[in-house]
Amino acid sequence: MYLLVIDWIFLLEKFILVGFIVTLSLIIAMYTTYAERKVAAWLQDRRGPNRAGPFGILQPLADGGKLFFKEEIIPLASSKFLFILGPSLAMITALLTSAVIPWGGTLHIFGKDVSLQIADINIGILYIFGVVSLGVYGIMIGGWASNNKFSLIAAIRGASQMISYELAMGLSLLAVLMLTGTLQMSGIVGNQIQGSNVWHVIYQPIGFFIFFVCALAECNRTPFDLPEAENELNFGYHQEYSSMKLGFYLFAEYINMFISSAVMATLFFGGYDILPFVDETKWGLSGNMLTILGFCALMAKTFFFLFVFIWIRWTIPRFRYDQLMNLGWKKLIPLALANMIITAAVVLWLNK
Amino acid sequence: MxxxxxxxxxxxxxxxxxxxxxxxxxxxxxxxxxxxxxxxxxxxxxxxxxxxxxxxxxxxxxxxxxxxxxxxxxxxxxxxxETEPQKNRxxxxxxxxxxxxxxxxxxxxxxxxxxxxxxxxxxxxxxxLIKNLGKELFSTYVVPFEISSILFLSAMVGAVVIGKKE
CATH class of the missing domain: 1.20.120.1200 (NADH-ubiquinone/plastoquinone oxidoreductase chain 6, subunit NuoJ)
Incomplete structure (x- = not known):
């Protein structure tokens, strides 16, 4: 099956995998909106959505349908191309990161070993950073193209917040990279599975904490949701948007949440490893069964982090803007630097 | 190909x-x-x-x-x-x-x-690839690499000084 020197079966396999993972992230993002409303209701002693279907389970579909059928309004004074480009970029960059996350081990189907990772590239983590740093453009372009002061202020707030917290995020990850000695995502997971099977969170609790706070800020979630602070900016950078373009912005936030939860589970909580300190291969299960169980374990960890994201949103009030910048530049970056230097010293000391 | x-x-x-x-x-x-x-x-x-x-x-x-x-x-x-000044030909x-x-x-x-x-x-x-590049940078080219990092550091200090000036 070689035509134009491309292995078409390989291409087909990857396309199926991409389709599966994109669909999965969309469905999970859809139901995270439902979970968010249900958890909020639970925390506030209400019932939450319960009319569409049993337990309101069809509520996300109803919301999506509503957004699709609303009128599309493009403001006259906006730059039209950029106005449409903004939400599309937000959506694309949200989905791009899923390409390097190892979603499981290898499946053995039709006499072929199929890895549950779309691209096991040499620079896995750097790729994630690249995509995260591009996430700024969706907000900035959308906010500027709306030609509205509130949108512009919100866009600039969002962009400066994301740039500031990227630094601490990168520094906290450097400590993990020193432990593993590789940038490959599969290598990082493998490092947590092999040997005594210790997850990185045990070696790097501070690193994980910094990464988690930065992930909250990168996803523009409370307590860092300054770009959409209603009391100051009306509605934030998506004020002029209506219909599905608004939907894309809101949806991209939930996809970002899902993907960053998956990244946290992969980097610090063993990825598709089922239990820490246990060698799963001794359970006597077949390889395919272990892979599927591992995928379920990764999903369970991801859902837990999603729950924590939602929990924080309905518990902690919003920071002020100067507090946000102080926390990012004056507390998290020095903490991450100290964490990195101590890790480096310990690694050097133990290797001698 | x-x-x-x-x-x-x-x-x-x-x-x-x-x-x-x-x-x-x-x-x-x-x-x-x-x-x-x-x-x-x-x-x-x-x-x-x-x-x-x-x-x-x-x-x-x-x-x-x-x-x-x-x-x-x-x-x-x-x-x-509209606000951009028209430059001289x-x-x-x-x-x-x-x-x-x-x-x-x-x-x-x-x-x-x-x-x-x-x-x-x-x-x-x-x-x-990052492994080979890193080895090369930190062995053969370590002096230019460190000098350029000092250059970056001084640029950062300069930016802070300019930013601090009231």
């Missing part, structure tokens, strides 16, 4: 077209966005040469950080084409001549360099 040729042709056309659009578009925000497209196509070229680290660093540093700052400044200053001509002189000097300098005989290794070679 043909697929690489197709990709190379596509990326080259995109790079040149977006660079031209960057120069010719009236609105500075569009210029910045076209420049970002140029950076992406150049990163594509790096990936064809199997220099993955260079490709991703190009995206992180230029497209992800520096261009965001450019966009920041342009958006805050609100440089629309003579200044434009002088600028073109000066740029042409620079191009001439560069071409003359690079004409006799031995680079012409070296053929780029497409889709092979592993010096661009």
């Amino acid at each position: 043909i697929i690489i040729k197709i990709l190379f042709g596509f990326l080259t056309v995109v790079a040149i077209f977006s660079a031209l659009m960057m120069i010719t578009s009236k609105n500075p925000v569009y210029s910045v966005l076209w420049l970002i497209v140029t950076f992406f196509s150049i990163s594509g070229h790096y990936i064809l040469l199997n220099a993955q680290f260079l490709a991703i660093v190009n995206i992180i540093v230029y497209a992800g950080a520096i261009m965001v700052l450019f966009l920041f400044v342009i958006m805050l200053m609100n440089l629309n084409k 003579w200044i434009k001509m002088i600028g073109a001549i000066a740029g042409g002189c620079l191009l001439l000097v560069l071409v003359a300098a690079l004409k006799d360099v031995g680079l012409k005989k070296q053929v780029a290794m497409v889709n092979g070679g592993d010096i661009g």
Whole structure:
């Protein structure tokens, strides 16, 4: 099956995998909106959505349908191309990161070993950073193209917040990279599975904490949701948007949440490893069964982090803007630097 | 090999077209966005040469950080084409001549360099992978590497000093 020197079966396999993972992230993002409303209701002693279907389970579909059928309004004074480009970029960059996350081990189907990772590239983590740093453009372009002061202020707030917290995020990850000695995502997971099977969170609790706070800020979630602070900016950078373009912005936030939860589970909580300190291969299960169980374990960890994201949103009030910048530049970056230097010293000391 | 040729042709056309659009578009925000497209196509070229680290660093540093700052400044200053001052025709001509002189000097300098005989290794070679690149940087080229990092540090200190001045 070689035509134009491309292995078409390989291409087909990857396309199926991409389709599966994109669909999965969309469905999970859809139901995270439902979970968010249900958890909020639970925390506030209400019932939450319960009319569409049993337990309101069809509520996300109803919301999506509503957004699709609303009128599309493009403001006259906006730059039209950029106005449409903004939400599309937000959506694309949200989905791009899923390409390097190892979603499981290898499946053995039709006499072929199929890895549950779309691209096991040499620079896995750097790729994630690249995509995260591009996430700024969706907000900035959308906010500027709306030609509205509130949108512009919100866009600039969002962009400066994301740039500031990227630094601490990168520094906290450097400590993990020193432990593993590789940038490959599969290598990082493998490092947590092999040997005594210790997850990185045990070696790097501070690193994980910094990464988690930065992930909250990168996803523009409370307590860092300054770009959409209603009391100051009306509605934030998506004020002029209506219909599905608004939907894309809101949806991209939930996809970002899902993907960053998956990244946290992969980097610090063993990825598709089922239990820490246990060698799963001794359970006597077949390889395919272990892979599927591992995928379920990764999903369970991801859902837990999603729950924590939602929990924080309905518990902690919003920071002020100067507090946000102080926390990012004056507390998290020095903490991450100290964490990195101590890790480096310990690694050097133990290797001698 | 043909697929690489197709990709190379596509990326080259995109790079040149977006660079031209960057120069010719009236609105500075569009210029910045076209420049970002140029950076992406150049990163594509790096990936064809199997220099993955260079490709991703190009995206992180230029497209992800520096261009965001450019966009920041342009958006805050609100440089629309109505407010842009019309430059003198003579200044434009002088600028073109000066740029042409620079191009001439560069071409003359690079004409006799031995680079012409070296053929780029497409889709092979592993010096661009991060492990080999890091080893090379921290052993053979450690002195220039450290000197350039000191240069960056001093630039950072300078920026802080300028920012602090009331």
